[in-house]
Amino acid sequence: MTVTDDVPLIDQHCHAVLARDPEPAEFAGGLTEAATAGTRDRWHSSLGLAVRRWCAPVLDLPAHASPEDYLERRAELGWWEATQRLLRAAGVEHWLVDTGHAPSPGLGPGEVCGAGHEVVRIEQVAETLASRVESPAGLLDGFREGLRERAAGAVALKTVVAYRSGLDVPGECPPDRDAAAAAEGWLRSGGTRLNDPVLHAWVVHEATRIGAELGLPLQFHTGFGDDDLHLREVDPLLLTDFLRATRDSGVAVVLLHCWPFHRNAAYLAHVFDHVSVDIGLTLPFVGVRADDVLAEALELAPFDSVLYSSDGSVLPELHHLGAVLWRHHFGRLLDSWLADDMVDIGTAERLAFGVGAGNAARLHPRLG
Ligand SMILES: [Zn+2]
Secondary structure (H helix, E strand, O other): OOOOOOOOEEEEEEOOEEOOOOOHHHHHHOOOOOOOOOOOOOOOOHHHHHHHHHHHHHHOOOOOOOHHHHHHHHHHHOHHHHHHHHHHOOOEEEEEEEOOOOOOOEEOHHHOOOEEEEEEEHHHHHHHHHOOOOOHHHHHHHHHHHHHHHHOOEEEEEEOHHHHOOOOOOOOOOOHHHHHHHHHHHHHOOOOOOOOHHHHHHHHHHHHHHHHHHOOOEEEEEOOOOOOOOHHHOOHHHHHHHHHHHOOOOOOEEEEEOOOOHHHHHHHHHHOOOEEEEOOOOHHHHHHHHHHHHHHHHHHOOHHHEEOOOOOOEOHHHHHHHHHHHHHHHHHHHHHHHHOOOOOHHHHHHHHHHHHHHHHHHHOHHHO
16 A cells, blocks of 8 residues: 555546557557657567556456467457556546547547546647638637637647747747748648747747636646657756746646656746646656656655646557556655655655645646
8 A cells, every 4th residue: 555546646638549449560659659669569668568567457467468468358358448447447537638639530538437628739729720811910810719719618728839849939929920920931831730930939928828817727748759859859948938937927837748857847846836747757658767757856846836647648558557657656756755754644645645636636727
């Protein structure tokens, strides 16, 4: 028993799961951030070991079952049964689902168990408008209106500016005339993937204003992710000017994932009251080192700024592993603090509950 065992989790950032049986190569592709599984054996990794250790028993197999036995049993049960078992066993009450990236066909985890809530990807709002608006000014007005509309039923906003022009977002919002000039060029070039840095900075600042007005946190992808980002451009420290400029704006900023910059993210949460840090990080990816990664994040981050998430996507194994590995490693970390008499049991329980659910509940009033 550890203090994390019974915490009902809020998974404050995840994605839909695949609503059909995956092919073996597709499953292996889900175990990596590379674009495809490639020629490497993706099971032969920390994440592969975690699936065999923690997911196999949920499908009635012994721990450490071989990848072949795992996939055979999964196919025998079928995707729906496997998905139900894995998601239910995660012990999550609320799933905050980024709908900007979903498998096809996809299923929100909240349709299986717990409650699902939408996180709106702000770039998607701009990109959807591009083919419909008649002028650059129409794009700016349409974005303001469209984001408010999409946000009406959502619990948070999310930006992937890290993947496009990087996190060096200016502290000042570009004036509308500069954003309109940038929008003109972007629309002329086809207006598909929002990648103009000036227009993107404007979109992020507008979303910040709208998030503050509606009480919705703005999540930033930072650090490790798919292979179309430049890791050198996604250190959350690059957001320092933006964070300094928005500290009194009323918006809550959530730094997602963060690895290998989780210590930098923790520093930002330390110095800026409106910044929270997502400690779900990439726990399934870092394997036996998860205790240390969690401990590093907790060096500087105020404990009420730390949030759990899985970033699970496509494979329900990832939603499951996010939760069980958080319970396992965070529980072990707090056990070691208790053994060292660094903390009393009541405070350890408060810390575990806060990170698992309480801090996210406070940040997302719409969860009710
Ligand atoms: Zn994500």
